[in-house]
Amino acid sequence: MATLLYRLGRFAFRRRHFAALFWVALLALAGAGAAGAPVAGNSSFSIPGTEAQKAFDVLEERFPGSSADGATARVVFKAPAGEKMTDADHKATVQDTVEELADGSEVARVTDPYAGGGVSKDGTVAYASVTYQVSGMELEESSRDSLEDSAESARDTGLTVEVGGDALQAVPATGAAEIIGIGVAAVVLVITFGSLVAAGLPLLTALIGVGIGVASITALASTLELGSTTSILAMMIGLAVGIDYALFIVSRYRAELAEGREREDAAGRAVGTAGSAVVFAGLTVVIALVGLSVVNIPMLTKMGIAAAGTVAIAVLIALTMVPALLGYAGRRVRAAGEKGKPRRNENENKNENKNEERNPQGQAQRPNLGTRWASFVVRRPVGVLLLGVVGLGAAAIPASSLELGLPDDGSQPTSTTQRRAYDLLSEGFGPGFNGPLVVVVDAKSSDDPDAVFQQAGDDIKALDGAVSVSPAAPNKAGDTATITVVPDSKPSSVATEDLVHDIRDAGADVRADTDADVLVTGATAMNIDVSQKLNDALLPYLTLVVGLAFLLLIVVFRSILVPLKAALGFLLSVMAALGAVVAVFQWGWLSGLMGVEETGPVMSMMPIFMVGVVFGLAMDYEVFLVTRMREAYVHGEKPGQAVVTGFRHGARVVSAAAVIMMAVFAGFIGSSEAMVKMIGFGLAIAVFFDAFVVRMALVPAVLALLGKKAWWLPKWLDRVLPNVDVEGEGLRADAEEKGGSPDDDRDLARV
Secondary structure, X not given: OHHHHHHHHHHHHHOHHHHHHXXXXXXHHHHHHHHHOOOOOOOOOOOOOOHHXXXXXXXXXXXXXXXXXXXXXXXXXXXXXXXOOOOHHHHHHHXXXXXXXXXXXXXXXXXXXXXXXXXXXXXXXXXXXXXXXXXXXXXXXXXXXXXXXXXXXXXXXXXXXXXXXXXXXXXXXXXHHHHHHHXXXXXXXXXHHXXXXXXXXXXXXXXXXXXXXXXXXXXXXXXXXXXHHHHXXXXXXXXXXXXXXXXXXXXXXXXXXXXXXXXHHHHHHHHHXXXXXXXXXXXXXXXXXXXXXXXXXXXXXXXXXXXXXXXXXXXXXXXXXXHHHHXXXXXXOOOOOOOOOXXXXXXXXXXXXXXXXXXXXXXXXXXXXXXXXXXXXXXOHHHHHHHHHHHHHHHHHHHHHXXXXXXXXXXXXOOOHHXXXXXXXXXXXXXXXXXXXXXXXXXXXXXXXXXXXXXXXXXXXXXXOEEEEOOOEEOOOOOEEEEEXXXXXXXXXXXXXXXXXXXXXXXXXXXXXXXXXXXXXXXXXXXXXXHHHHHHHHHHHHHHHXXXXXXXXXXXXXXXXXXXXXXXXXXXXXXXXXXXXXXXHHOOOOHHHHOOOOOOOEEOOHHHHHHHHHHHHHHHHHHHHHHHHHHHHHOOOOHHHHHHHHHHHHHHHHHHHHHHHHHHHHHHHHOOOHHHHHHHHHHHHHHHHHHHHHHHHHHHHHHHHHHHHHHOOOHHHHHHOOOOOOOOHHXXXXXXXXXXXXXXXXXXXXX
């Protein structure tokens, strides 16, 4: 592989105009597609195989025209102190508002609070439910404006009016915080390379890659039903890996220049060695993201595949456009360790790489920080290993009290009208009113449907935790009915989850007696089923992803223990990161600093999502750092010295890459979307733990303790495994055999 990528790197360097034009043209094409694409609707949130989804499908079939998947809004009214919503003036205002809302072109129906029991017992709060014909993300802006205008008109009469539900759902806001993250990345790159030009290359290529990825997602969003969060995730991961992959290749290019190589040859060797690591690191990320499809939640599958596509683009750009831009940059990208400005009289032309001055070789230099740290760890591996494991174990302790759920209006900031409407409904009708359960009684196979409906309602009323149970509402055919159950606890509570399970247990008894199905659905039940499905899929997913990546790393490192150590280190870092997420978002530690206004259960998909993404990113650092160590070991150094050599060449760059990735992820903590905020924090802290504790401390400590055993591979397996040559040994052998560079344009054509 190293030889193939070497030829590709030299080709891109030499044919830089073609390489650059290709990617710019692809960006323009994707941008044009995004500009002309129809506005994306809401991604279909289905959960195949769950009871909530089955009940939802029954509703769609038996209650046609009910707009079961349509957007909803609850317009909540509260009377001024000392007054009631039943007063004549307030009642007239509410009825005018209901009539105004019903005139909307996309409105399916509006309930009158005074006709449908929508007034609280004390008379201070009332609400009108609005159901739309289309989903929240498909609503016309005029419908949203009309909803807000109606609420504002009612406020002008002196009432407190707030709007909850998903009708006002907006695309998650991302903005200045992400720009700050990119700014931090730019500063780190300038410090790392000491050159604005060298620092600008990773940023430019990453932005082009993300631009292509996000524009492609936007262009296909309507066709593939991709949600708004999909592009944010692709942007988040694409920026992080795009900058990192380009950073490693540019860094290796400068190191090759420092060894006296011509620029074209240095570009080829950078792509052949660091580029090989980029390919395998990218593969681990892609495996982890595509592996999310095993959960069998379409939304999560689409998010993973879209993000994986953006990562693949980042890999291809790093292998082709980075060497092309290095060709354009010429002497403005200096060799590692070279100080000062390039001479003004140097001629920058196509033949510049044949005559150039380099730093003197063989001069004694003070060991860098990476060398000194690795030497320290090699001398005291046991102490460093124990300290790192204990520290990560302590950080992981909060994960033992992990509670899972999906965000609702109660997790919104108190500044939003959705959150204020949620609080008003809780105040007037109880906390469970914000998460009603919809029980679907399918008595089509029963001889006496009415008796079934009555029995189901009576059984549910007898359960603890149900504050109110509505009479059964049958469809026109009379074979199916819905019963609305209001819990006495908030939607995200354990008590509400217990009530859902109790209703389903009671439904099993009804089925045994009458052969009718009693199914629980609604947003709250759907959230509970999602959490359960994600929990059930976590172990199979972890086994699949870690297993495939383990096999891939065996091929890369030609070792059994090194991939095993990498997987165990990942488990430590991801558990510590989950502990930090629980501490902030569930326990409330530093919640003010993170902008978390409401603590509660951790988002259901967070554990499995972090396992996938963090594993892929963790393997990035493992591959980049340990391949340098193996390269030194293969070239004859002793195991301990190889560890030090790997840190001398890779620690600075890996540290810079980790800081950049943390900055990019942390930028998304400022998002208005709770899910994006939690993902940004979780990934940022996971990168910190994995890069600076696991890879920088535990990895050298373990390798120092293992010695030569770290690189042991059974002879039979060594013969079976393909030789991918990540270390570039084939380049050295080829060069020695030919007495020069192992490539020309004909070599690339032959491949």
